[in-house]
Amino acid sequence: MNVSVTRSPLLVLSRTPYPAGLLRPQGPRSTRRIHLRTTTSTAPHKYKTIDELPGPTAADTAYLLFVKGYADKSHAMQTEFRGRFGPLWRSRFGPLDLVNVASPELVLRLLDQEGARPVRVELSNWREYREARGRGLGLHVSTGDSWLRLRRALDPLLLRPAAALGHAPALRQVVEDLLARLERLRLQRPDGGVANMQEELYKFGFESVAAVVFEARLGCLQDRVPEETLRFIAALNAMWRLSEPVLLLPCWTRGLLPYWGRFVRAWDDITQIADGLIERRLLVLEERSRRGAPAPEGAGLLTALLTSKTLPREEVYTTVTELLLGGVDTTSNTLCWALYHLSRDPRAQHLLHQEALSECPDLQEPMADHLTRLPYLKAVVKETLRLYPVVPGNGRLVLENEVYLEDYCFPRGTQFHLCHYVTGRDEAQFRASESFLPERWLRGGAGESRLPHHPYSSIPFGRGVRGCVGKRVAQLEMYLALFRIMQHYQVLPQDPEEVVEAKTRTLMIPGKPINLRFIPRA
Numbered sequence: 001m002n003v004s005v006t007r008s009p010l011l012v013l014s015r016t017p018y019p020a021g022l023l024r025p026q027g028p029r030s031t032r033r034i035h036l037r038t039t040t041s042t043a044p045h046k047y048k049t050i051d052e053l054p055g056p057t058a059a060d061t062a063y064l065l066f067v068k069g070y071a072d073k074s075h076a077m078q079t080e081f082r083g084r085f086g087p088l089w090r091s092r093f094g095p096l097d098l099v100n101v102a103s104p105e106l107v108l109r110l111l112d113q114e115g116a117r118p119v120r121v122e123l124s125n126w127r128e129y130r131e132a133r134g135r136g137l138g139l140h141v142s143t144g145d146s147w148l149r150l151r152r153a154l155d156p157l158l159l160r161p162a163a164a165l166g167h168a169p170a171l172r173q174v175v176e177d178l179l180a181r182l183e184r185l186r187l188q189r190p191d192g193g194v195a196n197m198q199e200e201l202y203k204f205g206f207e208s209v210a211a212v213v214f215e216a217r218l219g220c221l222q223d224r225v226p227e228e229t230l231r232f233i234a235a236l237n238a239m240w241r242l243s244e245p246v247l248l249l250p251c252w253t254r255g256l257l258p259y260w261g262r263f264v265r266a267w268d269d270i271t272q273i274a275d276g277l278i279e280r281r282l283l284v285l286e287e288r289s290r291r292g293a294p295a296p297e298g299a300g301l302l303t304a305l306l307t308s309k310t311l312p313r314e315e316v317y318t319t320v321t322e323l324l325l326g327g328v329d330t331t332s333n334t335l336c337w338a339l340y341h342l343s344r345d346p347r348a349q350h351l352l353h354q355e356a357l358s359e360c361p362d363l364q365e366p367m368a369d370h371l372t373r374l375p376y377l378k379a380v381v382k383e384t385l386r387l388y389p390v391v392p393g394n395g396r397l398v399l400e401n402e403v404y405l406e407d408y409c410f411p412r413g414t415q416f417h418l419c420h421y422v423t424g425r426d427e428a429q430f431r432a433s434e435s436f437l438p439e440r441w442l443r444g445g446a447g448e449s450r451l452p453h454h455p456y457s458s459i460p461f462g463r464g465v466r467g468c469v470g471k472r473v474a475q476l477e478m479y480l481a482l483f484r485i486m487q488h489y490q491v492l493p494q495d496p497e498e499v500v501e502a503k504t505r506t507l508m509i510p511g512k513p514i515n516l517r518f519i520p521r522a
């Protein structure tokens with residue numbers, strides 16, 4: 001008799017679940033401990049196929065998108081479908097055919113089988129643009145060894161803790177510019193109000209990533225914001241907004257509908273501005289080397305890439321462009337949500353301020369040593385990203401091997417969708433999961449909200465070798481900004497009754513402007 005038994009989550013297996021000699025995946029075998037469904041008999045287990053996996057019909061999806069208004073709330077579809085189908089379902093809509101994975105155990109299980117050179121998604125529209133313009137493919141589009149070469153060049157410059165900390169002096173200056181700008185803006189209104197924080201923080205995000213890449217300032221936070229900064233941000237917004245329609249619409253509509261043309265124009269703007277910034281910087285570097293001047297200490301990432309000569313020029317251009325675009329919406333939207341919640345949560349704001357005060361009295365700036373501590377600050381950022389993962393649904397296109405999840409065997413080439421938004425809000429992992437409760441992340445923190453959650457229940461930066469290359473810089477930037485804002489100001493909502501919900505435009509962003517008041521601390 002072949003009895004299928006679902007083991008208790010407490011009963012953890014570390015051995016392979018695949019019956020001897022049958023359908024064992026060719027990817028690397030896990031050494032991690034995983035929760036599995038297993039069988040008590042030795043008879044070969046018959047796995048189900050992808051075609052047996054339940055999921056919404058195209059009509060269901062179209063109804064939600066176009067009648068129920070989910071078109072800009074694709075994150076909410078994760079909640080809807082997980083409620084209907086459980087943690088694993090297939091969605092097919094137009095050219096999309098996805099297997100959705102919406103439990104931390106299954107996400108871990110999938111990432112365990114992703115192979116040595118994981119692919120996120122076939123970004124055909126980005127690839128098409130870059131090939132047509134003769135540009136390097138860059139981190140997001142590249143696969144296999146070409147991608148690995150890019151990561152080998154970048155990881156040591158961005159992800160090694162010491163390297164990331166090396167960017168702190170440049171980021172500190174940008175944070176001081178942000179404070180100065182907030183002060184100027186708040187003084188323009190009797191109530192200390194600053195409208196539309198997103199817009200301000202986009203400029204901050206751009207200035208920060210430019211400081212890391214170019215070791216130079218662009219002046220994005222000055223009174224007269226450079227025109228190219230505004231154009232870059234606008235083009236980026238357009239590119240993210242258009243990415244989904246362009247992917248869904250068949251090629252033959254390109255001559256009839258405006259989306260593809262606009263998408264290409266947005267990319268042209270992005271690349272033209274990024275190229276201009278790179279070339280200006282190259283002139284400075286060439287001039288410096290003509291004078292025999294050494295590269296300054298803590299030189300930016302562009303200098304490091306060019307001096308190491310590990311990447312061809314065209315890849316340096318695309319890589320820098322991708323870092324610039326990766327650095328704008330991500331940290332800015334996260335900071336915006338953090339401030340939104342802190343402004344409405346005097347207790348959390350008080351705890352954060354107290355932590356800043358005890359670590360750095362007299363408005364001192366936080367140094368590397370301080371940054372190794374600050375548990376509440378880090379908990380605030382984690383909690384913000386749990387509730388609002390900038391990338392609400394990540395992807396894995398597994399090309400090298402079949403993938404086994406639950407009772408299913410998925411063929412090579414299956415596109416998986418990792419539903420970070422819904423796993424981060426799972427009540428089984430996070431009690432009062434819809435509430436902003438930073439203390440749930442504190443070690444030893446008592447309290448109702450602290451449940452021992454699965455380590456893959458909130459992974460906003462992804463995981464593994466293809467995880468976010470900007471993670472450490474992003475964290476540093478957000479810690480420094482929040483810390484300094486808390487030292488200087490009490491942050492209040494402009495309208496305490498106003499509720500801001502998230503919308504998705506490939507990335508998850510606030511659905512309307514977040515307006516705050518900045519009251520100087522006595």
Ligand code: HEM
Pocket residue numbers: 120139140151209322323324326327328330331334385389390391394395460461462463464465466467468469470471473474
């Ligand atoms: C709150 C901040 C940020 C979040 C939540 C975030 C999130 C992510 C996620 C989820 C991925 C996909 C990882 C995976 O597939 O496993 C990613 C990739 C990436 N991120 Fe970030 N990111 C942030 C900030 C940044 C910053 C500041 C930069 C640039 C300095 C950046 C550059 C990139 C790049 C280039 C990739 C592609 C990596 C690759 O494919 O190898 N990100 N990010």
